[in-house]
Amino acid sequence: MPAVDPRLLAQSRVVRVLLVRSAALGVATAALVIAQAWLLARLISASFEDGAGLAELRDPLLVLLGVVLARAVLAWWVEVMAQRAGTRVKSELRMNLLRHVVGLGPAWLTRQRTADLEALSTRGLDGLDGYFTRYLPQLVLAVVVPTAVVAAVVTQDVVAAAIIAGTVPLIPLLMWVVGAGTRALTARRLATLQRLGGHFLDSVAGLTTLKVFGQARAQADLVRRTTDEFRRETMGTLRVAFLSALVLELLASLSVAVVAVAVGIRLVGGGLDLSTGLFVLVLAPEAYLPLRTLGASFHASADGVAAADQAFTVLRSPLPARRDGAGVPRHPAVDLRLDEVRVTYPDRAAPALDGVNLSVCPGEVVAVTGPSGCGKSTLIAVLLGFVGVDSGRVTVCGSDLGRLDLDQWRRQVAWVPQHPYLLATTLADNIRLGRPDAPDAEVLRAARDAGLGRLVDRLPEGLATPLGECGAGLSAGERQRIALARAFVMDAPLLLLDEPTANLDGDTEASVLDAVRRLADGRTVLMAAHRPGLVALAHTEIRLDRPRVVDRA
């Protein structure tokens, strides 16, 4: 692995600025370290050998005090700077990731584990903290400080300088060897970690079902086994990772010991004076310290680097071609036409739609019927632009859907999916999803039109009540009706309904059917329908029999 991930460098100017600043602060730190060692050596030898008192040593003591203060300020500043840069880069990366994920769209998302993406874009990227606050600044220090120390020592004692210069480069070499060895292990560990995260969530989400089947205890054992597997996996990585730290520590401490002994022997022989000897002894550990700390922070940053790696993998997935083209004028009435349309999902062999032909006139209400899995939902996904066609042609208002600006096109479409997603916000904001500026009165009317009157009256704060995540506490029917209310507020010329009454009981169904009839008035409607009541609303019924079409009633 390169010392600095080039993709992170390319990603952000913040990272490049951080590196330059770290280098400047590193040089200053090295200068202060050398000054401190020199002053300490002078002071000790002057006292020990010359019997000097405080009065004679006042000046070097005051300078030493200044050095101490400057080192404290530097230590503070390096950390502040690195942490700030780190939060900036994480934020940039997170927002890029989220924008890209949304850009990749529903077709791509259905093939992902959403829990992984959520974990990656929140906690996963926090792993980069270690990279920015510890690894990067330490990396700079690890280059600057040993170089400066060797340069300083060589002016005083060539032998000690040679020992340090000979051993310091061995450390990055060993780190590289060990790093290459642990990289695959670290990647595997992250995969295990994510599988564990998904597994734990799945277990918690399914607790009720597990209890029904008396399996909650058995699942607990599975959770434990998964955690144990995680521990073994991690310990395996750590044994190797810490082994590198062991080698580094040994090399560093032994080199200091060798320097001390070498200096001591020449002191005995009179080849060196005490001040020089002490200077070398104080400086020698300083040459290894940044490298040893780097070894530790290297492993602390490994999670973050792996997370960044995953983020870049997502960011490299090509976005669907952006159509700059064809704006979509707002049509009061939309017409649709499908010619020989064929759709195959990437992970399926058989096409979901094959040779589908149909046309819908402006203002026509069409029910698409057929057994489960015949492609009714796929047909709606095609019209929403969620899924591209392999072959054939989809024409809306005389233009090829494949050439239209999809965002503009979707502004003319209101969609009521089979499983609407409710946002963790108020009921009102959920209903005005397609028109955030819709006034409360209109939202309330839409809610009542969709048969939500009783729910609104029941909720403690009415429309302003926050919904739990995924609409927790609401019945399936209520969720469906919230999606219908969205369509009422949206007021779009084309309505795509995916079995809007599937989850409703008889009486509510009747009121919703009334609402759908009102909503359909003057609009083009294409609905996937099972229930006779809904089909009865349609002018036309089209039977979609898998996988071919089409029988027009």
Add this chain to the structure above:
Amino acid sequence: MKTVVTTRLAAATLLGAGGAAAGLGLAATASWLIARASEHPNMAALGLAVVAVRFFGISRGLLRYAERLVGHDAAFHALADLRMRVYRKLENLAPAGLPVFRSGDLLARLVDDVDSLQDLLLRVVPPYVVAAVVTGLTAGLVGILLPSAGVLVVVAALLCATAVPALAQQLVRRSEARQAETRGELSTTVVDLVQGAPDLIAYGATSSQLRRAATADAELTRVARAAARTAGIGSGITTLLAGLCVWGVVAVGIPAVQDGRLRGVLLAVVVLVPLAAFELVGGLPQAFATLERVRRCRDRVDAVLDAAAPVHEPPTPSAMPAAPYSIRLRGVRARYPSGRLALDGLDLDLPPGRRVAVVGPSGAGKSSLAAVLVRFLDIEAGTATLNGVALGDLDGGDVRRVIGLAAQDAHLFDRTIGGNLRLARPDATEAELRSALAAARLLDWADSLPNGLATEVGEHGARLSGGQRQRLVVARVLLADFPVLVLDEPAEHLDTEAADALTADLLAASSGRTTLLITHRLSGLHAVDQILLLDAGRVVEAGTHAELVAAGGAYARTWARERGDFIRPG
């Protein structure tokens, strides 16, 4: 398990202390060696010091290695224990106690907070142990040679261990609490953005949701940047204290050598040992910041662990009565966790072999009735008995071995089709799985899949259609072969023909089995023994299909409408 953690922690502490002592030993012997050498003694006088320098140099690394390995192992064992405790607690809370937490928060709590607690053992305890050992040894060694220097070391070390963290704590506490809050906010926004992407895209609302995420992210970034300043202050002051201490030791050491209170040769030891000591305790500010973060996480984990269970299990459950089973409810009243009345004076008789259908508008209390029967909801008034024994006196798990539920929102696990089925009966044979699938009219589809029963269903069964999901849920509950079966809207999400066919199949499969069928479609109900029409938590009409149609009430009206649907205009 507890003892594994404790012994490993003790071992890690000892090893850490040994490593710290070796580090100090290296500094002390090396500085003495050099100072003594400058007096030109004969080499033999230095022999022992040379050996000691090398010994400390080697043992320090080895002890550190062992300490880290043992410490991490202990932390992971502790993590496994905690995960199990949290999981078991959640098991007691499910399902009625669960909507209190939002699922994104649940995940954050369980994975994030629980995992963060291991930092206590990895990043908080070891630095403090090392600091205590190093301070003690340094103060002892330096203090014997020069008491005033020893005092300086103790004062500086104590300030580093107490005053500096206390200062940092005040600054960190605010920002960390704020960070956890904004983190939760960001997490919720991201969940909505990723899981709700299709709805957001269709309604052109992605940019506003991205803005919400950006706002949450900006807030988190702002809070984290503010926190950076405080983390920096901690290490800045620690560096300052260490530098001042060494400076102070030099300043008291020089007159002491002049006075003859300190032998000149030992001045190097007195100065250089504290220098090395502070290098060893440099991790304290970070440890303290981590402690503060861990404390917050622990509070939130404790909140989950302390939540009140929504269903009270009897301290000494009554013995389960033997088959055949007969259920009787009289005047049952029950509330949702929100406090709203779900059942209000409900009567029900379910003798062995009887099949009862429960119909009524949504919100009438149908699903709450199912929850009461499987002990997911306590009753507040009235009686609910199984063979004359109050349900509340029986162990919930025992009750659920007899009364099985196919819930509307039953969960499909991220496993294979077979894996999901085997949840009902882990020892089921392939033939049994296939016959359960056949009963739910899913076998042909399963056989058409390239991987058959080994096909993965995806997160929440995402790779199946709504109908397939529902049928798989039904197949699973049929496989479990419960003596009493509660089916909550089994034909939900199916087209009418398939729904009616499935209902008919279910009624055929459950013939002779005690069954409570909750449904909103009336088709096929002529086959059941009794139909209860629920409204506002009580039974408003009861009888057979023929009786209720003849009675001309609400049931008859709904039936007429449902049947009328089949006569399509045009």
